[in-house]
Amino acid sequence: MCSNRNLQRISLEFFFEVLKLPHMQVIRSPQEMQALALSWRARGDMIVLVPTMGYFHRGHVSLMEYGRGIGRRLVVSLFVNPTQFAPNEDLDCYPRNFDQDCKLAQEAGVDVIFAPEADQLYPPDFQTYVTVEQVTRGLCGASRPIHFRGVATIVLKLFNLVQPQAAIFGEKDYQQLITLKRMALDLNLPVEIIGRPLVREPDGLAMSSRNVYLSPGERRSALNLSRALFKACELTAKGETSRDRLFAALKPILTCDPQINLDYLNLVDPQTLKEIDTIRGQARLAIAAWVGRTRLIDNILLEVP
Amino acid sequence: MCSNRNLQRISLEFFFEVLKLPHMQVIRSPQEMQALALSWRARGDMIVLVPTMGYFHRGHVSLMEYGRGIGRRLVVSLFVNPTQFAPNEDLDCYPRNFDQDCKLAQEAGVDVIFAPEADQLYPPDFQTYVTVEQVTRGLCGASRPIHFRGVATIVLKLFNLVQPQAAIFGEKDYQQLITLKRMALDLNLPVEIIGRPLVREPDGLAMSSRNVYLSPGERRSALNLSRALFKACELTAKGETSRDRLFAALKPILTCDPQINLDYLNLVDPQTLKEIDTIRGQARLAIAAWVGRTRLIDNILLEVP
Numbered sequence: 001m002c003s004n005r006n007l008q009r010i011s012l013e014f015f016f017e018v019l020k021l022p023h024m025q026v027i028r029s030p031q032e033m034q035a036l037a038l039s040w041r042a043r044g045d046m047i048v049l050v051p052t053m054g055y056f057h058r059g060h061v062s063l064m065e066y067g068r069g070i071g072r073r074l075v076v077s078l079f080v081n082p083t084q085f086a087p088n089e090d091l092d093c094y095p096r097n098f099d100q101d102c103k104l105a106q107e108a109g110v111d112v113i114f115a116p117e118a119d120q121l122y123p124p125d126f127q128t129y130v131t132v133e134q135v136t137r138g139l140c141g142a143s144r145p146i147h148f149r150g151v152a153t154i155v156l157k158l159f160n161l162v163q164p165q166a167a168i169f170g171e172k173d174y175q176q177l178i179t180l181k182r183m184a185l186d187l188n189l190p191v192e193i194i195g196r197p198l199v200r201e202p203d204g205l206a207m208s209s210r211n212v213y214l215s216p217g218e219r220r221s222a223l224n225l226s227r228a229l230f231k232a233c234e235l236t237a238k239g240e241t242s243r244d245r246l247f248a249a250l251k252p253i254l255t256c257d258p259q260i261n262l263d264y265l266n267l268v269d270p271q272t273l274k275e276i277d278t279i280r281g282q283a284r285l286a287i288a289a290w291v292g293r294t295r296l297i298d299n300i301l302l303e304v305p
Numbered sequence: 306m307c308s309n310r311n312l313q314r315i316s317l318e319f320f321f322e323v324l325k326l327p328h329m330q331v332i333r334s335p336q337e338m339q340a341l342a343l344s345w346r347a348r349g350d351m352i353v354l355v356p357t358m359g360y361f362h363r364g365h366v367s368l369m370e371y372g373r374g375i376g377r378r379l380v381v382s383l384f385v386n387p388t389q390f391a392p393n394e395d396l397d398c399y400p401r402n403f404d405q406d407c408k409l410a411q412e413a414g415v416d417v418i419f420a421p422e423a424d425q426l427y428p429p430d431f432q433t434y435v436t437v438e439q440v441t442r443g444l445c446g447a448s449r450p451i452h453f454r455g456v457a458t459i460v461l462k463l464f465n466l467v468q469p470q471a472a473i474f475g476e477k478d479y480q481q482l483i484t485l486k487r488m489a490l491d492l493n494l495p496v497e498i499i500g501r502p503l504v505r506e507p508d509g510l511a512m513s514s515r516n517v518y519l520s521p522g523e524r525r526s527a528l529n530l531s532r533a534l535f536k537a538c539e540l541t542a543k544g545e546t547s548r549d550r551l552f553a554a555l556k557p558i559l560t561c562d563p564q565i566n567l568d569y570l571n572l573v574d575p576q577t578l579k580e581i582d583t584i585r586g587q588a589r590l591a592i593a594a595w596v597g598r599t600r601l602i603d604n605i606l607l608e609v610p
Contacts, residue, residue: 038495041346042346042347042349043349121493123491125439125577127437127438127440127491128457128488128492129435129436129438130433130492131436132432133432133433133434134430134432135432152433153492157491157492157493160493160494160495163495182430183433186428186431186433187433187435187462187465188335188339188426188462188466189465190343190465190468272430
């Protein structure tokens with residue numbers, strides 16, 4: 001048993017050597033993560049953070065690859081954050097595959113996976129929260145009232161633990177991205193918040209860890225979300241600027257399928273997230289819908305020529 | 306005119322030279338402050354921050370002197386923070402004397418006075434706040450509901466701008482100190498929050514910038530606050546542990562003077578600030594009262610032998 005383990009260790013070392021992969025460190029302790037990050041900072045190293053909830057798909061990997069290109073130290077946090085889930089949501093069944101995540105992160109050139117335990121980040125008397133007000137009111141904030149408070153709070157905690165100069169988020173969670181940009185600006189965080197394009201499956205479905213919940217039939221129904229967004233894109237490219245006319249054109253796509261239960265379809269200003277009725281230049285079209293028991297979101301940039 | 310100015314500059318240089326005082330820098334721009342702080346951090350310098358609202362008295366100076374002893378770079382922020390004042394409070398008439406403050410800070414060995422303008426820290430779309438929940442509910446939080454949200458938010462902003470490893474606060478604002486310690490712990494801030502003893506006038510009155518509001522008669526009435534606290538200290542030192550008996554003994558001191566309008570007198574746990582009815586080991590006795598139109602606070606550590 002003991003010699004077997006040694007052999008295993010040797011072959012792992014050999015594997016890293018042959019592939020010229022650097023060793024990736026897995027850190028569980030917040031104190032250890034912060035001490036390492038502060039030592040990097042005191043040396044003047046540029047640190048990049050990609051905050052995630054794990055169960056990586058190509059969207060996550062694209063963020064890591066982008067981060068690898070801009071920083072000296074690349075940290076990926078992997079934490080399914082309880083404070084952003086309401087009691088009726090999917091915290092307990094959120095998909096996890098830590099070994100596969102480590103493999104993908106290693107391949108993307110990540111230096112550290114920071115994967116703390118919930119009770120380490122939220123001690124019993126925890127009582128401090130960050131709220132970003134206006135931009136979290138509409139869209140997902142309307143049906144998930146505590147969600148963005150949880151997101152802002154955990155991301156600020158991660159920033160303090162990892163000390164990044166840049167943090168990378170996918171545009172799939174567009175309201176989250178805008179919320180965090182606003183937080184960084186308002187709290188004078190010395191962190192650049194970088195948004196990167198969402199990644200789609202070949203048939204158009206926005207990649208999401210939650211897609212694993214979908215049955216084959218629901219998977220087909222879910223395609224109508226991206227279909228509606230693409231249709232809107234096509235119409236605005238031809239000069240359509242009116243929300244009412246756009247929505248009228250999208251309605252058949254979203255109502256034809258009884259498996260789809262729309263939460264919202266909103267046309268908003270890309271920075272303030274305020275609803276608009278006419279597109280001047282750019283707008284974001286955002287959608288959220290239940291497909292069976294799975295809540296999916298998607299969004300797209302609309303540009304009038 | 307021009308030669309006069311040059312002469313002025315030369316004599317100022319000469320003054321610094323003779324007294325061996327280092328040059329103190331006054332910084333108004335948040336961006337400039339943060340850039341300087343980040344350059345210090347990248348060199349590994351230890352930065353200490355003393356956040357203040359200015360109009361310095363010996364209490365402030367004692368914090369600066371303590372900070373001078375522990376850090377390589379000592380920054381004092383001077384900012385009368387609008388978000389911690391309610392509309393009916395004394396934001397507009399809060400006492401100010403910038404020249405005198407600079408002189409005192411210079412003498413205490415401060416490297417930088419950071420004195421930003423309100424519109425630089427709170428741009429028009431500002432919408433992000435930090436709330437610390439349980440510890441801000443009682444004491445001053447009960448009569449000043451938005452106060453500690455404003456305090457926590459500005460202090461976090463200052464931490465991000467000044468990048469301190471330690472920040473020093475007076476125990477005069479005891480609930481503020483506990484709130485900020487809780488915030489630092491909950492948000493994983495790499496900042497040590499240091500509380501320092503409050504400083505009293507020779508006759509016992511707790512030093513406060515707001516004491517300047519008091520008329521000579523009110524100044525005499527205000528002495529009853531510290532008198533009550535000292536009395537409690539004396540009784541607990543003799544073994545009194547009961548809140549009810551303590552409060553019965555203090556009542557005559559606080560009710561004999563019609564100029565005093567008590568807001569609260571609370572015996573609390575020194576960490577959680579929860580009210581207690583029996584002292585086991587240590588407790589904080591905290592008081593707030595209106596003396597004429599001025600609201601004063603004071604507190605004292607009670608220890609049962």
